[in-house]
Amino acid sequence: MSTTMTPDALLGGPSLPQERRIVTELPGPKSAEILERKAAAVAAGVTASMPLVAVAAGGGVVVDADGNSFTDLGSGIAVTSVGNAHPAVARAIADQAAALTHTCFMISPYESYIAVAEALNRLTPGDHDKRSALFNSGAEAVENAVKIARKYTGKQAVVAFDHGYHGRTNLTMALTAKNRPYKSGFGPFAPEIYRAPASYPYRDGLTGADAAKRAIDLIEKQVGSENLAAVIIEPIQGEGGFIVPADGFLEAVTAWCRENDVVFIADEVQTGFARTGAMFASEHFGIVPDLITTAKGIAGGMPLAGVTGRAEIMDAAHAGGLGGTYGGNPVACAAALAAIDAYENDDLAARADRIGRLLTERLAAIQQADPRLGDIRGRGAMIAAEFVDPTTGEPDASLVAQLAAACAQQGVLVLTCGTYGNVIRFLPPLAIGDELLDDALDVIASELTKI
Numbered sequence: 001m002s003t004t005m006t007p008d009a010l011l012g013g014p015s016l017p018q019e020r021r022i023v024t025e026l027p028g029p030k031s032a033e034i035l036e037r038k039a040a041a042v043a044a045g046v047t048a049s050m051p052l053v054a055v056a057a058g059g060g061v062v063v064d065a066d067g068n069s070f071t072d073l074g075s076g077i078a079v080t081s082v083g084n085a086h087p088a089v090a091r092a093i094a095d096q097a098a099a100l101t102h103t104c105f106m107i108s109p110y111e112s113y114i115a116v117a118e119a120l121n122r123l124t125p126g127d128h129d130k131r132s133a134l135f136n137s138g139a140e141a142v143e144n145a146v147k148i149a150r151k152y153t154g155k156q157a158v159v160a161f162d163h164g165y166h167g168r169t170n171l172t173m174a175l176t177a178k179n180r181p182y183k184s185g186f187g188p189f190a191p192e193i194y195r196a197p198a199s200y201p202y203r204d205g206l207t208g209a210d211a212a213k214r215a216i217d218l219i220e221k222q223v224g225s226e227n228l229a230a231v232i233i234e235p236i237q238g239e240g241g242f243i244v245p246a247d248g249f250l251e252a253v254t255a256w257c258r259e260n261d262v263v264f265i266a267d268e269v270q271t272g273f274a275r276t277g278a279m280f281a282s283e284h285f286g287i288v289p290d291l292i293t294t295a296k297g298i299a300g301g302m303p304l305a306g307v308t309g310r311a312e313i314m315d316a317a318h319a320g321g322l323g324g325t326y327g328g329n330p331v332a333c334a335a336a337l338a339a340i341d342a343y344e345n346d347d348l349a350a351r352a353d354r355i356g357r358l359l360t361e362r363l364a365a366i367q368q369a370d371p372r373l374g375d376i377r378g379r380g381a382m383i384a385a386e387f388v389d390p391t392t393g394e395p396d397a398s399l400v401a402q403l404a405a406a407c408a409q410q411g412v413l414v415l416t417c418g419t420y421g422n423v424i425r426f427l428p429p430l431a432i433g434d435e436l437l438d439d440a441l442d443v444i445a446s447e448l449t450k451i
């Protein structure tokens, strides 16, 4: 299938007009009224960053309660990659909900869970014998990957990396690097978690081999492989700033893990499912993880997560040791099967590549004119623009916050990230059309000149 086709042809036609259209002040009056109720009813720790209340979404747009149509460059944090309310996903959800909404897989199993496990075993890197288990969220998948690695190795320590993000539960807060907003005041954190330096080519200037040596030296000195159950890393770090490690870094770390009986866990919760132009980001680096965690893009917006890996590691957990009431819910599994069908049969990895090329080209032109755009990086439709003070190279978080807010006012929803908060991240639905994307980049370029 040609990758230049419009999303209508690609995905069977989102029914919402694919346009950026702001018809009220923002937030509009209806959204503002609902947001007032939010302030009175929802815990203050649960923030909402965009000036709207969503009522519909599809293709590359989100429509609010006031009839404003926003261009979506975030996909609800890399979740609705196939497009929001994708027609086949919506149909699968409706059909499954009408037949069976829940039994608890551990009590009365159903086929769709098994079919999702089969798909994960087939699609994840490596042709070894695999098993999968399903959960509700990315954090829960990470927790279970650590449980499984500890049980398999009989060891306890876990190494995570600088700039890493793995979730908000107690164990995953400990694995996550950044204090604010994720951890501050929420300790004590889980024990036996150690942090190693990552590879951040724009800031450390190290080759992959040197960055890996730095990390491995620290692990050997401070932890010791005889105590280490697992190393967990995002092949491309997400919340930390879409950091692509230097060539050779991940290869060296995986090789060291293999030689030292340490389970290598790739957290592909954000990078998985065609997002980076490959089904999984590990493929870009030629690595075959022992365990892979997935969530976000897996089910077109339904909450579902997975751990997939080597059969002998996955099967180390005793009967009844893994599971949960809702894990692998049948409605979520039906959605996942429809979404996975779209990833494979509509060649969304190729679409992600094309989106990445469009974004990178436009950002390079912006960088030519504005040296505050220090670095453009990423793979496929996971692209970052890191903003700095051009004379000192210091991160410029204030510029990025202003730019994201200004773009939202113009009807472009763009997310920020980064350890230093100075990164604009592009995660558009793979269902977005070239014209809408191009128009969003016009808005970003124009708003940037006003800051």
Ligand SMILES: *Cc1c(COP(=O)(O)O)cnc(C)c1O
Residues within 6 Å of the ligand: 136, 137, 138, 139, 140, 142, 165, 166, 167, 168, 234, 238, 239, 267, 268, 269, 270, 271, 295, 296
């Ligand atoms: C979002 C994310 C998580 C946590 O997923 P939740 O579903 O929010 O619990 C874990 N790891 C990575 C890499 C993520 O991006």
